[in-house]
Amino acid sequence: xxxxxVIKALxxxxxxxxxxxxxVCKIRGRFKKERFSLCVGDQVEYVLLDDGxxxxxxxxxxxxxxxxxxxxxxxxxxxxxxxxxxxINPVLLDRFLVLAEHSSLKVLICINKCDLDDKEDLTSLIRxxxxxxxDVLQVSAKHHIGIDTLKTTLTNKVSVFAGPSGVGKSTLxxxxxxxxxxxxxxISDKIQRGKHTTRxxxxxxxxxxxxxxxxxxxxxxxxxxxDKFELGYYFPEFEQARNICKFNSCLHEKEPQCGxxxxxxxxxxxxxxxxxxxxxxxxxxxxxxxx
Ligand code: GDP
Ligand code: ZN
Numbered sequence: 001x002x003x004x005x006v007i008k009a010l011x012x013x014x015x016x017x018x019x020x021x022x023x024v025c026k027i028r029g030r031f032k033k034e035r036f037s038l039c040v041g042d043q044v045e046y047v048l049l050d051d052g053x054x055x056x057x058x059x060x061x062x063x064x065x066x067x068x069x070x071x072x073x074x075x076x077x078x079x080x081x082x083x084x085x086x087x088i089n090p091v092l093l094d095r096f097l098v099l100a101e102h103s104s105l106k107v108l109i110c111i112n113k114c115d116l117d118d119k120e121d122l123t124s125l126i127r128x129x130x131x132x133x134x135d136v137l138q139v140s141a142k143h144h145i146g147i148d149t150l151k152t153t154l155t156n157k158v159s160v161f162a163g164p165s166g167v168g169k170s171t172l173x174x175x176x177x178x179x180x181x182x183x184x185x186x187i188s189d190k191i192q193r194g195k196h197t198t199r200x201x202x203x204x205x206x207x208x209x210x211x212x213x214x215x216x217x218x219x220x221x222x223x224x225x226x227d228k229f230e231l232g233y234y235f236p237e238f239e240q241a242r243n244i245c246k247f248n249s250c251l252h253e254k255e256p257q258c259g260x261x262x263x264x265x266x267x268x269x270x271x272x273x274x275x276x277x278x279x280x281x282x283x284x285x286x287x288x289x290x291x
Contacts, residue, residue: 001045001046001047001057001058002018002023002045002046002047002048002054003018003043003044003045003046003060004016004017004018004019004023004043004044004046005017005041005042005043005044005073005203005211006038006039006040006041006042006044006203007022007040007202007203007204007205007211008040008200008202008203009038009039009040009200010200012026012027013025013026014026014027014038014044014056016044016046016054016056017203017205023046023048023052023053023054024052024053024054025044025046025053025054025055025056026053026054026055026056027055027056028055028056028057037059038056038059039065039070039071039072040070040071040072040200040201040202040203040213041062041071041072041073041074041158041203041211041213042059042060042062042072042073043059043060043062043073044056044057044058044059044060045057045058045060064103064104064105065103066103066105066160067103067225068099068222069160069200069201069213069215070201071158071160071201071203071213073158074103074105074158074159074160074213075105075106075157075158075159076105076106076107076108076153076157076158076159076160077096077100077103077105077106077107077108077159077160077161077162078108078110078150078153078154078159078160078161078162079093079096079097079100079107079108079109079110079162079163080110080111080112080161080162080163080167080168080169080172081093081109081110081111081112081163081164081167082111082112082113082116082166082167082168083111083112083113083114083116083117083122083138084113084116084117084118085113085116085166086164086166086167088111088122088125089164090125090272090276091275091276091279092164093109093129094273094276094277094280095223095276095280096162096163097134097234098223098226098231098234098235098280099223100162101233101234101235101236102226102230102234105160107134107135108134108135108136108137108153109129109134109135109136109137110136110137110139110150110163110172111126111136111137111138111139112139112140112141112167112168112169112171112172113140113141113142113167113168114138114139114140114145114146115140115142115143115145117138126138128270128272128273131237132236132237132273133236133237137149137150137153139172141168141171141172141174141175142168142171142175144175147175147176150172150176151176151177151208154176154206154208154210154212155206155208155209155210156208156209156210157210157211158203158210158211158212158213159206159210159211159212159213160201160212160213160215161173161212161213161214161215162215169214170214173204173212173214176206176212177206177207177208177212179207180204180206180212201213201214201215202214223280223283223284223287224284224287226284227284228251228281228284228285229249229251231277231280231281231284232251232252232260232277235273235277237268237269237273238252238260238263238269238277240259240263241259241260241262241263241268241269242259242260243259244257244258244259244262245257245258245259245260246258251281252274252277253278253281260274261274
C-alpha cells in the first residue's frame, strides 16, 4: 500500500501527494457516509491501480481538525494583518485568535506592510499580544523584510494563512515561494476570491517542505459552534483570574466577585481584549436565542 496526503478534493476525486507525485484517487464507499470522514490534509493509504489512479483504503489518525475551512492536520495558523491600508482591526484579530484557540492550533500573528508603519500605535499593540504569549512577526512582502524568518517557521509544517483581504496574503505567499504563484495567482482563483465562492481549501506544496493553505472566501466570523461557557478559555490571559470567580458558570459579565473583571480593573487584562470577549460573547448568545 502507498501513502500520501490529500491536498485537494474535487468532484469526488481526491488528489494525493505522494512524495513528488500527485495521484488522483477515488474512495471506498464506506467513507462517504460520515461528514468529516475524509478531508484535505488527511494522511491516507491507497492502492495504485494499473491506470495510474488510486483507491484510498485507510485514513490515518489526525492530530488536529480545523472546521472552517475544513482541513486536517494543520500545525499552525498564520494570522495575517497589515500595519497600514488596511489598518489592524484588533477586534477582528481577536476573532481569528479565538477560532485558532478553539481548534487548539499554534498561532503566529504576522503583520505585513511593515514598510508603511510609522511605529506609533503598533508598538503597544504588539506588546499587548506578546505579553499574552503570542508570537508576532513584522514582515514586508513587497520589500522582502522578515520573509526568511517566516519561511523557516513554515518549513515542513502545514500552515493556514488567515486574515482579511487586502492585507497582502497572496503577495506574501508569492514572496515566500514564487512557485505558489502558479496556483494562487491565476485569474480564475482571483475571480473566485472576489466572489467569495471558494468553500474548499487546498494544500499548496511549499518549496522548502510542508504545505500552506490559503483561505480565500472564509470570513472566520462564525462562532455558532462555540459554547458561551467555553469562550473565556480561548483567551489565554484569562486563565489565572478565572479561578477567582465566585461562580463556576461565571460569564464575566455582570456577575459579582468576578476574577476577570477585577483583573481588568487592575490592568492585568486589557480592556481591549475584555471588550472583544464581551462582543463575541453577545454574538454567541444572540445566535443561540434565534433557535
Ligand atoms: P490579499 O487580498 O490579502 O491576498 O492581498 P494582496 O496580496 O492581493 O495585496 C493587496 C495589496 O497590498 C496589493 O496592492 C499589494 O501590492 C499590496 N501589498 C502587499 N504586500 C505589501 C507590502 O509588504 N507593503 C506594501 N506597501 N504593500 C503591499
Ligand atoms: Zn468571572
